[in-house]
Amino acid sequence: MPPLLQLDHVKKSFLQPNQGLLGRKKISVINDVSFSLYQEQCLGIIGESGSGKSTLAKLILGLEKPDSGNIYFNGFDTSQRAWRKSSIRRDISAVFQDYNASVNPYFTTAEIIAEPIDIYQKISTKERQKRIDSLLEQVGLDHSFYHRFPHEMSGGQLQRICIARAIACSPKFILFDEAVSSLDISVQTQILSLLADLQKQLNLTTIFITHDLTTITYLCDKVIFFYQGQIVEQVDNISQLSQVNHPYSKQLLESILGF
């Protein structure tokens, strides 16, 4: 079976800001990144701050265009014009770190969750209500949350709403960009456990971008170590994590093992 997601020699650079128009230099942020992700796999991408993780996420989600190289989703080249109108795009979803910025503060929970449903699916009001309740239940919340506004919820509850929205149209692939990093440790654990359950129940293919290796060991089958815009090491079976070779991967591993 072909990979669901494939990156082929992807490069991205940005003009350095505030250097004056003539002296502006390009800095390379993503440097020749290639990897494949197969259906129902969960890939962890770990890298330090500024290593280019969010830029990589934006490239995968189509929010940025690569300077060179290609990104294929289900065999479809996402740089092609036809991709924009393709219904396969609906199979891609995302959850971001900043749950407050990810929602409209004037929307109720039901309106937030229904955003993708209202765009992509024509269903009756009754069906829509039932679907929202079922999504609330899937993320561990009950009907009492239906009419709440974002400011009436905790960070963990609001992130659950963002997860409900992300799965509302049954995507095949979800990218989580530091999705638990801003939550308290105990809430992080609850959300990670929810994500592990959803991954199994919905047969999802996922990428989990984080700076925390513990999160990756909890959820992921494979891991990419990302350093200064490059893949420095890839472990295809998480049970072989202890065999990493690159100094950066070793340093991260030692930090969680408490050497």
Ligand SMILES: Nc1ncnc2c1ncn2[C@@H]1O[C@H](COP(=O)(O)OP(=O)(O)OP(=O)(O)O)[C@@H](O)[C@H]1O
């Ligand atoms: N639109 C942009 N224009 C110019 N430079 C950018 C742009 N987006 C990102 N960068 C630069 O690219 C580099 C990588 O940024 P990115 O946000 O991808 O890193 P990151 O690994 O996600 O960091 P963090 O974990 O701190 O969010 C940084 O030096 C950043 O300043």
